[in-house]
Amino acid sequence: MARFVLAVAIAIALVFPLVFSGAFYERVAALTLLYAIAASAWNLIGGYAGQVSVGHVVFFGCGAYGAAVAYSEWGLPPIAGLPLGVGAAVLLAALVGVPTLRLSGHYFTMATVALAELIRILVGNVPVLGAAVGLMGPAVPRSVWDLSFTSSLPYYYLFLAVLAGLLLFTWWMERSRMGFYLRAIKGSERAARSLGIPVGRYKLYALMLSAGFTAVAGALYLVMVGFVDPDSGVGILLSVKMLIMAALGGAGTLFGPLIGALILVPLEEISNSLLGGQGSGVTFVVYGGIILLIAVFQPGGILAMVAGWWRKS
Amino acid sequence: MLIEARGVTMRFGGFTAVDAVDLDVAEGRITGLIGPNGAGKSTFFNCLAGDYRPSAGSIRFAGREIAGLTPESHARLGMARTYQVPHTFTDMSVGDNVMVGAFLRHRRTADARRAADAVLERTGLAGQARHRASSLGTAGRKRLEIARALATEPKVLLLDEALAGLTATEIQAAITLVRDIHRSGITIVIVEHIMEVILSLADRVTVFHHGRIISQGTPGEVTGDPKVVEAYLGRSLERQRQRAAEASG
Structure with a gap:
């Protein structure tokens, strides 16, 4: 049954943009996958290991700015900046993780918020990173390596491939010692340590992995959108989005973040297009409402709810 | 000796919970640690297990x-x-725990x-392996903790009130399990305040009171020791009666 559902989902994912063609649909579909990548990356530390970060946009920013700098500084295709962005994100995760992961629960979360805001202000004052104005990708494609397309369709399939890779990795991790250890840490750090788990080290590994994949999403974002500034690249709202998508679908589950993205991204894009420029504030209100609903009614997210129905029927 | 503790002291601020305790645990034995509430037995136990770093003393x-x-090094050793x-991992199945x-x-x-x-x-x-660990009751969770600890293939198993809060039948089942584990060659240290349990399980008993042994x-020697009776019951009945007689006389 589960295999059948998965096969159908993959088939739909492959043909969806061909059936629902049109610039708007294609763009929303591509963005949905992009956010699903970011939320799934967040899920490694926030979901499986239970260390809720609201600073993940910093790693996203590493990827986006890495790609942007590759073009603005060295004239390379933006995607060539991906290793730089991922490297920077992993390094930053290691530096930040050692002191902050010692904090437990809400204190870790608060530290990540502070860090993200600090970095946002910092980025807004660094000329190489475009300061407050931001950085642009190539305006017209110079070669196919610029990955600059007028249609969103190529991005859709690129993102689909990356997401599939990330979910495959996550699936493998879930079944490995690392997956068991992260869930144990989420359950009780004290018990985890008594069973021989080097808790600090595993949390750090998870944060570094999560940061690296989040940076991939950031680089892909720049490749598609072609522009990044402190608000879009390291603004706190994006951190919150990753968290809410994962929590809505089911944090610490393989497909939870994807399901969250499938619901929230179209919702946001539609409300933005209906309300125009004035709509951006509404997003905050909607997210606030969703946080409230999840917290009160279904802390396990949609997948836990469906699993509950499944067991009853 | 498998475990040799010498002069183990644990202070919390100005309060000395464990005061220069020496204790030997022989390999292959069941050693019981007992004492009234607040005697320091659990604190000492946590020093043994690595959850606390003793303020002074040595544990070999x-x-x-x-x-x-660290606790994780203790587990590895x-x-x-x-x-x-x-501390059940409630999001996981019993088997995954x-x-x-x-x-x-x-x-x-x-x-x-x-x-x-x-x-x-x-x-x-085995029958509950696929159930969620959160579906277990107290007895089941305590059993699961023992199972999880056994899975680390230890030389010594430290049980902290593994039987507290269980019904009489559950206690019998748990005692059988502990005996079975012991027979397989694992040394056991058990903290317990239910006397009957310790007396029927342990080869050797150490009694804590006010942070000291x-x-x-x-078990026979310890229960016959007047100091132990006094620690548990306060002043002995005999002496109370004497006092009463003196007061009236």
Whole structure:
């Protein structure tokens, strides 16, 4: 049954943009996958290991700015900046993780918020990173390596491939010692340590992995959108989005973040297009409402709810 | 001696919870630590298990100094523990809880699964392996903690009030399990305040009072020791009667 559902989902994912063609649909579909990548990356530390970060946009920013700098500084295709962005994100995760992961629960979360805001202000004052104005990708494609397309369709399939890779990795991790250890840490750090788990080290590994994949999403974002500034690249709202998508679908589950993205991204894009420029504030209100609903009614997210129905029927 | 504790002291601010305790645990024995509430037995136990770093003193395990090592190093060296209030991984299945312990000695998932299945069988949890751990009651969770600890393949198992809060039948089942584990060659240290349990299980009993050891010996010797009776019941009845007689006379 589960295999059948998965096969159908993959088939739909492959043909969806061909059936629902049109610039708007294609763009929303591509963005949905992009956010699903970011939320799934967040899920490694926030979901499986239970260390809720609201600073993940910093790693996203590493990827986006890495790609942007590759073009603005060295004239390379933006995607060539991906290793730089991922490297920077992993390094930053290691530096930040050692002191902050010692904090437990809400204190870790608060530290990540502070860090993200600090970095946002910092980025807004660094000329190489475009300061407050931001950085642009190539305006017209110079070669196919610029990955600059007028249609969103190529991005859709690129993102689909990356997401599939990330979910495959996550699936493998879930079944490995690392997956068991992260869930144990989420359950009780004290018990985890008594069973021989080097808790600090595993949390750090998870944060570094999560940061690296989040940076991939950031680089892909720049490749598609072609522009990044402190608000879009390291603004706190994006951190919150990753968290809410994962929590809505089911944090610490393989497909939870994807399901969250499938619901929230179209919702946001539609409300933005209906309300125009004035709509951006509404997003905050909607997210606030969703946080409230999840917290009160279904802390396990949609997948836990469906699993509950499944067991009853 | 498998465990040799010398001068173990644990202070919390100005309060000395454990005061220069010496204790030997012989390999292959069941050693009981008892004492009234607040006697320091649990604090001492936590020093043994590595949850607390003693303020002073030395603890040698199989000839190696372990005082101040992390709980995870204790586990790696072959010391496993359970908690008075079970720390169950409630989001995971019963079987997966035990897998977490098994991964300490088996890196590969298939090997860990096999080791965990053997432990589940042995502890009588095989039937519930696929259930969510949150579906277990107190007795089940305590049993699961023992299973999880056993899966780390320890030399010594430290049980912290493994039987507290259980019904009489559950206690009998748990005692059978502990005996069975002991027969397989694992040394056991058990903290307990239910006297009957300790007396029927332990080879050797150590009695704590006010952070010190006031009596050591076989269960028979310890229960006959007036100091122990006094620690548990306050002043002995005999002396109270004497006082009453003096007062009226």
